[in-house]
Amino acid sequence: MRSTNSDLARLATSGIRRFTALANEVPGCVKLTLGEPEFETPEPIRAAVSESLARGLTHYPPNNGRPELLGALSCHMAGQGLSYGPDEIIVTCGATEALATTLASLLDPGDEVIIPVPAFGLYETLVRSFHGQVRFLDTSENGFQVDSDALKVLVTPHTKALVLTSPNNPTGCVYSTETLDAVASVAAREGLVVICDDVYNQLAYDPFERLAVRHPELREQLVVVDSFSKPWAMTGWRLGWLACAPALKAEIQKMHQYLVSSVPSFLQDAAVVALATDPAPMRETYRRRREIVCERLGDMGLELERPAGAFYAFPSVSGTGLGSEELCERAIREAGVALVPGTCFGAEGFVRLSYCVSDDDLARGLDRLGGFLASL
Ligand SMILES: Cc1ncc(COP(=O)(O)O)c(C=O)c1O
Structure with a gap:
């Protein structure tokens, strides 16, 4: 073979x-x-699945998600200062699929992705599976923050994207405004896509700044990834979403369609209930x-x-x-x-x-x- x-x-x-x-x-x-x-x-979220099944929501849903859920996600993000219309959102099988579809849509063989480390291991494995190269940016000597000069030297003509995770897995740290500004300035100058893995944003203990809120000028080159898994203890549901501007979304939604088609119909009303659950x-x-x-x-x-x-x-x-x-x-x-x-x-x-x-x-x-x- x-x-x-x-x-x-x-x-x-x-x-x-x-x-x-x-x-x-x-x-x-x-x-x-x-x-x-x-x-x-939480029980109300679980109860909504039985209702959806009783209503016969067992057929193929629209690829990017049912309109009720896309609308609720758009409102949820607006409440966080993020302006994404329902047509700029894709409901995914967890943040895992959001990250996979995004990277698969972005990378040509040999393209480089900058990953500040320590980092969640999935990023490296996805980049390498899609024939990309990983460039690690060590933050461990810098209070787990990104140093602007260290970032600049990693950028090459092959650099395609950078992944930011705040609050972070494994450190629990959030990125400072200096880190966000350093990343934004390099990303803007070099045309890099920034993938914001924000799955822990609702589990921050104090207010903190998100790249997409602080740097709206980067909108065209940002992908915001989020998930139901952590804030609502829904890891087994495999539900997440991503939001990005139309040009990127047009490519990412093709990959999402080819890979998973859509997430299960009868989970999507429950996801709306989750968004209304504190x-x-x-x-x-x-x-x-x-x-x-x-x-x-x-x-x-x-x-x-x-x-x-x-x-x-x-x-x-x-x-x-x-x-x-x-x-x-x-x-x-x-x-x-x-x-x-x-x-x-x-x-x-x-x-x-x-x-x-x-x-x-x-x-x-x-x-x-x-x-x-x-x-x-
Ligand atoms: C930083 C980070 N991103 C993404 C994921 C994957 O989340 P999901 O369950 O939504 O696929 C995890 C899971 O541990 C994570 O820690």
């Missing part, structure tokens, strides 16, 4: 899942590994847990940029003298607590701790981590 996509073949399976699998081998291990909220999707109770729980995590990690002597959103902490473990992978493997085997090594996000010397687990699991996991670090 002839070979499969060689760029895809070179990719390993997700590091996060690898460490979760390792944790599954240790009975009773507390897993602080996944970005999977412990909450159930995610604040879950966010406030994460805010409370953030305080616990910051205090406990501080007591353990770990340095940490205080998370401003999402539900991750990304402390430095360089003081332990262990590499992040060795530390995480040993923490699983010796202490029964699982974290994700920074190497999974392109940043050695850190670990990611996810605090979207129950209060009990978080307390137990932190106790075990503290005990483990003390034993080193």
Whole structure:
């Protein structure tokens, strides 16, 4: 048989899942590994699916989404200061598909995409699967912010796009106005597409600026990606969306149509209900847990940029003298607590701790981590 996509073949399976699998081998291990909220999707959102099924919403919907949902998304974004009409939005199978369709639509073989690291690993794997090249921009020495000069030297005639994630996975940080301005100025001058992965925007603990709001002049070259997964604990629904100006959307919607056609009809009214549901109770729980995590990690002597959103902490473990992978493997085997090594996000010397687990699991996991670090 002839070979499969060689760029895809070179990719390993997700590091996060690898460490979760390792944790599954240790009975009773507390897993602080996944970005999977412990909450159930709120009941009114779930009830809307039964109603849609009873109404017979079981046929092909319009490719980009049902008009009711597109209208509700346009209003939702307007409430956040983002002006996108229903005809500038595509409902996708999670942010994952939004990112995949966007990158697949943008990239020619050899095109380069700049990814500030630490970063969610999906970006790299998608770019490489679509025969693109990844250019990492290390932010770990700069408080997880983008340095303008460091960004400029990465841009080449092949650079096509840049991915920004704020609040960030894995750091929990939001980008400063300096970072947004640096990115906007380079993107404008070089004509780069900026993909704003904003899936955690409703889980920010304080007001923060979004690139698309601060730099409306970039509108033609922005793709805003968002998702129902995190704010409404709807990870299993596989629902997200993207918004962009008509020229980009015309290409991206072709790819969306070829890849998935559309998202399920009978989930779309429930998505409208989600948009009318305030995610604040879950966010406030994460805010409370953030305080616990910051205090406990501080007591353990770990340095940490205080998370401003999402539900991750990304402390430095360089003081332990262990590499992040060795530390995480040993923490699983010796202490029964699982974290994700920074190497999974392109940043050695850190670990990611996810605090979207129950209060009990978080307390137990932190106790075990503290005990483990003390034993080193
Ligand atoms: C930064 C970021 N973007 C996108 C996704 C994918 O989200 P979805 O469940 O909507 O596909 C995740 C999931 O963890 C994420 O952390």
